[in-house]
Amino acid sequence: MSIIRSLWWSVRTDGEGPFDTAHMKVYYPAEVRGDDVERLTGVFGADPAGAPYPVVVFLSGVNVGQDSYRRYATAIAESGFVVITFDRVAELFGGQFGLTPGVDLAAARPDTYGSAPTCPTIGAILSSLAELNADGPLAGALDPTRVALGGHSAGGTVAMQSAKFFPWISAVFAWGAHNMVATMLGWAPGTVLPAQVDCPVLLGVGTNDGVIMGSADRYGEEGEQRRDPVTRTFEEALPAGANLLAIIKGANHFGIADADPTAARAFLDGPADTDALPLFSRLTSLFLRTHVVDSAHARTELSAFDDASPLDDRVVLYHR
DSSP states (O other), X not given: OEEEEEEEEEEEXXXXXXXXXXXXXXXXXXXXXXXXXXXXXXXXXXXXGGOSEEEEEEEOOTTOOGGGGHHHHHHHHTTTOEEEEEEOEEEOSTTOEEEXXXXXXXXXXXXXXXXXXXXXXXXXXXXXXXXXXXXXXXXXXXXXXXXXXXXXXXXXXXXXXXXXXXXXXXXXXXXXXXXXXXXXXXXXXXXXOOOOOSSOEEEEEETTOHHHHTXXXXXXXXXXXXXXXXXXXXXXXXXXXXXXXXXXXXXXXTTTSOOOTTSTTGGXXXXXXXXXXXHHHHHHHHHHHHHTSOOHHHHHHHHTHHHHOSSOTTEEEEEO
16 A cells, blocks of 8 residues: 655755755655554655656745645655655845745846856755665655656746756746746846746646736736736747646636745735646646656646546646
């Protein structure tokens, strides 16, 4: 019998202490043996049947705790992945501190963009794979040569801006994320930056995303007639390839997360008329199994996804 379990880990990142640590939660397919070790410690070893497992590193939105993504991470792990989320408290902007994937604003300016990742924390998380793979419940259970990078909101943005700088990343996915850039960094209004990716990208967005709409002035845009930044990112920022854009009717910015009403900007969001989590987690799993695992079955199901409407007619899928 196999179930999904998780363990905790931590890794040093860039920055000065105490704001230099990422606390990770690692979800993995586990084997239920029913022995005394499980009963007394709550520790379950990885299920050897699917090992070594490809790895997914997921970057949270600003001030969104990693446990907000527990259901989404669990759903992806159930399809045969080890999924890593993390919390890191560090400087955001203007002297403020909060939960962040770790953004290097200096790497996002006009004279530096494209020369380095805008999220150096990714490298620290990837460096921890060797330790996790060496001992403990995940000993020998990780495949560090098969890695995907994902994120929500700002986490998805820096994933798109950083992926190509790290080896073995073979797929990128994001919900409620785009690559428009703030004018405060010196960019012209309405600028969409080219994504730093060398692999297929899956973007997802809901038609009721109020957070993206509420941030338009950051990018020098105003008015309801402006084009959706996620669609613009899909069309303008990504290199041609096996990219997908999923628009889910009635979903909002926090569609894949359990929003915390005391933090972040969920107060800006539109109504959640559709539960995006089961729809987008299924699509994410198919996308990852196609491009990270090279599953012929997943590729066939993914290619027929929008034609056969196997999930829901609220999902509109675009290919590029």
